[in-house]
């Protein structure tokens with residue numbers, strides 16, 4: 063899919079025009095994309111959106127019609143419009159794999175290229191990666207809580223626009239949702255599509271039993287009946303059992319029921335009991351209605367018997383405390399041959415300069431212990447001391463028996479992908495596997511354990527030296 067290069071903030075274009083005038087457009091530059099705080103006040107995030115971003119970069123070019131629009135703004139000189147006509151992304155991208163469990167401050171994506179191309183792509187990359195990472199993280203939290211029960215993504219009708227809905231389906235699948243109701247997401251990404259029916263189906267017929275019978279006639283092997291239109295336990299479940307018996311007489315099995323209101327713990331327990339007693343232990347119970355990880359937790363605490371959660375609004379909009387949007391940023395870390403940092407009075411907020419590598423220390427049993435950022439040309443070994451980026455005085459030792467695994471690869475050179483498009487199932491498997499290797503406390507929703515992300519001695523020294531230099535520069 064082509065994204066217009068006009069999907070950007072105007073300032074990317076005005077800066078580009080300025081760099082061209084200054085003769086700086088060709089200066090080599092390096093930018094890091096990272097977020098500072100895990101979304102949902104959680105213990106981790108799930109990286110997603112890279113493939114969408116790479117497709118954008120590979121196809122980046124202005125059409126004549128787009129150039130004519132820019133010329134019509136009266137802001138830019140003809141020379142700049144000619145420059146944009148030939149403008150392509152020919153840089154290098156180093157990134158994590160999608161589905162990787164990530165933490166605040168880690169460079170998820172590093173863009174190297176000319177100042178012009180590396181700066182220009184800021185807004186689009188942030189737009190793509192912030193949203194998909196937010197939604198993949200929310201999905202992972204919901205699926206973690208759902209455990210063996212599976213999750214269908216039902217969010218399209220509440221998502222932020224049709225394109226938002228597609229990104230939701232893709233990212234939710236990476237985070238662990240097993241299917242989506244979004245048919246175009248099935249078509250485009252190969253995600254399994256699933257669904258039940260609406261209350262309007264029931265209301266369109268004279269009574270509930272007739273509506274159930276008609277649906278079962280059309281889809282005898284896959285029908286999930288919505289049982290809460292009138293009264294779940296007094297009407298919906300008894301009618302569903304009647305239809306299940308009629309189906310069985312004809313050689314079919316009722317797939318299940320969906321409950322969409324009321325106390326989902328109580329209603330699912332009672333529904334399970336009624337189906338079991340009637341001889342339908344394999345009829346599955348789907349629950350929906352404003353579900354998120356906290357509702358699932360409560361349903362489980364009350365012994366709810368839900369097999370499948372249909373999760374829409376709160377997943378598709380990344381709703382929740384510390385959610386709503388991921389605050390990922392894009393910062394210049396090197397220009398020409400000079401490493402750069404952005405300082406504020408607060409060392410915790412200073413950016414980490416220069417090209418970096420990112421390693422994960424993994425215990426002999428596969429558990430994740432800590433992550434370490436180093437300078438590009440630096441090596442670290444298990445047993446070495448590393449530093450807290452928010453507090454240069456605080457040090458920690460990489461466990462001596464740990465293995466250091468590099469988390470990022472070059473995925474694009476000269477504007478072309480270095481490998482084939484990875485498949486979504488591999489990303490989802492990676493996410494599930496990595497969630498299982500996190501310290502248990504990182505999965506907790508209340509005051510989660512803070513996973514350590516450290517910096518090497520070389521990076522700490524460089525950062526401190528640059529901070530001193532900046533301070534000398536503005537001291538009276």
Ligand SMILES: Nc1ncnc2c1ncn2[C@@H]1O[C@H](COP(=O)(O)OP(=O)(O)OP(=O)(O)O)[C@@H](O)[C@H]1O
Nearest residue numbers: 322323324325326327328351352353357360361364
């Ligand atoms: N056992 C439970 N524990 C915690 N939350 C639950 C439980 N069961 C249902 N919920 C949540 O409680 C809310 C119930 O919504 P609400 O009070 O609007 O009732 P409703 O049955 O959905 O009514 P409506 O007919 O308007 O849909 C939903 O967000 C649902 O996810």
Ligand SMILES: O=P(O)(O)OC[C@H]1O[C@H](OP(=O)(O)OP(=O)(O)O)[C@H](O)[C@@H]1O
Nearest residue numbers: 216260261322350351352353373374375
């Ligand atoms: O609650 P969510 O997590 O957002 O899940 C999606 C919701 O969308 C549907 O409701 P809606 O009222 O739109 O239609 P309906 O008549 O089919 O219930 C469905 O019944 C779910 O409740």
Ligand SMILES: O=C(O)c1cccnc1
Nearest residue numbers: 216243256257258259374
């Ligand atoms: O198929 C369903 O049951 C469904 C689809 C979208 C939203 N809510 C429910």
